[in-house]
Amino acid sequence: QKEVEQNSGPLSVPEGAIASLNCTYSDRGSQSFFWYRQYSGKSPELIMSIYSNGDKEDGRFTAQLNKASQYVSLLIRDSQPSDSATYLCAAISGAGSYQLTFGKGTKLSVIP
Amino acid sequence: GAVVSQHPSWVICKSGTSVKIECRSLDFQATTMFWYRQFPKQSLMLMATSNEGSKATYEQGVEKDKFLINHASLTLSTLTVTSAHPEDSSFYICSLPRPGKHGYTFGSGTRLTVV
Numbered sequence: 001q002k003e004v005e006q007n008s009g010p011l012s013v014p015e016g017a018i019a020s021l022n023c024t025y026s027d028r029g030s031q032s033f034f035w036y037r038q039y040s041g042k043s044p045e046l047i048m049s050i051y052s053n054g055d056k057e058d059g060r061f062t063a064q065l066n067k068a069s070q071y072v073s074l075l076i077r078d079s080q081p082s083d084s085a086t087y088l089c090a091a092i093s094g095a096g097s098y099q100l101t102f103g104k105g106t107k108l109s110v111i112p
Numbered sequence: 113g114a115v116v117s118q119h120p121s122w123v124i125c126k127s128g129t130s131v132k133i134e135c136r137s138l139d140f141q142a143t144t145m146f147w148y149r150q151f152p153k154q155s156l157m158l159m160a161t162s163n164e165g166s167k168a169t170y171e172q173g174v175e176k177d178k179f180l181i182n183h184a185s186l187t188l189s190t191l192t193v194t195s196a197h198p199e200d201s202s203f204y205i206c207s208l209p210r211p212g213k214h215g216y217t218f219g220s221g222t223r224l225t226v227v
Contacts, residue, residue: 034215043118043205043221044156088155090215099146100207100216104155 002027006089006103014111019076021106023089026070032092033065035074037085038105044088048074079110115139118206118219125196125226133191133222135206141186142208146216147179150203162189196226 003026013019021035032051036044048063050056050072056063062075072091076083086105093099115138125131135145143164148156160181161169168181180192193200203223207216 032215041203041223043218045218046215049215099158099161102155102157 004103009107012109019079021074023072030091033072034090036088116219122223130194135189137187145189146207148205198226
């Protein structure tokens with residue numbers, strides 16, 4: 001059973017702080033990892049994708065991948081109230097697979 | 113990137129009736145589309161993979177006779193919830209691969225309420 005695990009939260013951070021979201025995955029063959037943001041009642045939207053060990057930065061967002069530890073994280077710098085949402089971690093397994101497996105999501109609240 | 117149109121956005125139906133949800137790819141031809149279901153405070157669960165011109169592939173535990181999927185063209189996949197019951201009330205979302213990239217683009221979702 002391929003699983004993606006996330007702390008459900010809620011995670012509360014003050015406006016302007018760094019929000020740190022974590023995710024672990026069970027399938028060592030997973031190659032591609034994604035962070036989606038989902039506002040209440042809406043469908044997910046892609047925030048970041050990462051495929052190689054290390055950090056990937058895009059604006060206020062930084063994704064980190066450690067395949068040895070089977071760990072993915074998302075850092076949000078200068079958090080804004082508009083960042084308040086549920087963040088879903090997702091993974092695609094090894095070669096030949098194209099199905100996304102989602103974690104249950106971490107609810108983030110940014111307090112003004 | 114891929115643009116996906118999903119209709120309706122929300123629907124309320126009586127128990128025992130059927131509901132059809134449409135998912136359209138507006139800017140490229142999609143041979144594969146995915147249908148997800150999300151219950152409140154739960155994650156997205158893959159229901160089935162829709163394949164153009166062939167039968168859909170259903171995940172374990174998903175009744176293929178209850179959730180009918182038709183992918184008759186490269187731009188349209190439909191999910192029909194047959195003989196809907198209150199326990200089928202959920203948020204149904206389609207998605208399709210993003211051309212030339214990994215990850216998927218999601219439709220706007222359909223909130224189904226069966227009363």
